[in-house]
Amino acid sequence: MTEQQLTYYFERYAEGNLSKEERVVFADLLKDPANKEMVQQILDRDWPLWERNQLDFSQEIDRIELGVAAMIRADHTFSEPPPVRRVRFLEKWGWAAAVLILLGTGTYFYITSKKAGQEVVKGKAAPGILPGSNKALLTLSDGTTITLDSAASGAIAQQGSSSIVKTAGGAIIYDARGVSQGEVMMNTMSTPRGGQYRLTLPDGTTVWLNAASSITFPASFTGNSRKVKVTGEVYMEVAKNVKMPFMVDVDGKATIEVLGTGFNINSYADEGTIATTLVEGKVRVWPGNITTGSASEEEQHMAVTLTPGQQALLPNNTTTVNISSNANLEQVLAWKNGIFSFTGKSFQSVMKDVERWYDIQVRYEGAIPTRKLKGEMDRGVQLNDLIRFLQGFGLHVELKDRILMVGEK
Incomplete structure (x- = not known):
């Protein structure tokens, strides 16, 4: 491989013109220790090209610190040009910890190696266990269950005044028409291990469920408040309605009063702590299950109010909520992203x-x-x-x- 040939791949990549086959070749060239010096020279020499194409990998590299080497799934279809980032080397970690490339639609893979030229993969290769995907079970008020990942798009059920619709993108929407009459119909969406799902509640609130999580909610909100119950990890963007406060029962262990906001709840039992992280808006967190307007004076004193960027931590078997003022929002929301x-x-x-x-x-x-x-x-x-x-x-x-x-x- 000559410098001229390698320059060709860099320029094609920077301009978003590499074919799928060329991407495979380019990735292999970048991982080859024999090309280390040549790649460094090209990167140093062609900064104007990276600047012109707004290629800026520095923030990604700074976050990782150890550096990364690019990998590629050969069967991935690269229908989009690569995101724009600038490449920067971390010489102290050696060649295999030098380059990050975001390929195609943003899929990227990190591998680190402690020494230059060290083979990363050792031992027996693992079978191809697939990652989680969009799958969930919806349980209706009469006990009927719907496997959402296999359900066809369109209207899939009716609960009182709400029509349950699966969009072409796979999300579930409760389309409430008019005022619900009669008994409250409670529904539950639950994800298995290896699953995730997105749901729009009857009031327009959007919910993202992580793996092994659930949310129980009425098919139509009535009365003076909107109350749901969650387990596992959930991110919510709550629709504003000052006349009907939004209350979240966190598996009977904590209560969150929401005032129009976006926030994340991690209540996995094996984590040992319920963590509520506020992204925007305002929430109030209590230990225990509190009904709207029924909190005693003592319970009111136990509540904490969060502002954006703060995190409320409630360890298991305690009634004291602690506040962390510097939550890492990027890390908290990584699963959702x-x-x-x-x-x-x-x-x-x-x-x-x-x-x-x-x-x-x-x-x-x-x-x-x-x-x-x-x-x-x-x-x-x-x-x-x-x-x-x-x-x-x-x-x-x-x-x-x-x-x-x-x-x-």
């Missing part, structure tokens, strides 16, 4: 995310690793890509059936 975010999380917490998303079990060989992972990974990758990522940190990782064995080498 299709990303695994590793930086700043404990190793065990990362593995819990992996268990839920790939519907596997993680077991540790010896003590749980205490090392901190850094970086991000697209949640659309197969499990074997994630295993390669972990192996790049010097861990022993092996998949046996659907059990992921993890330990120090």
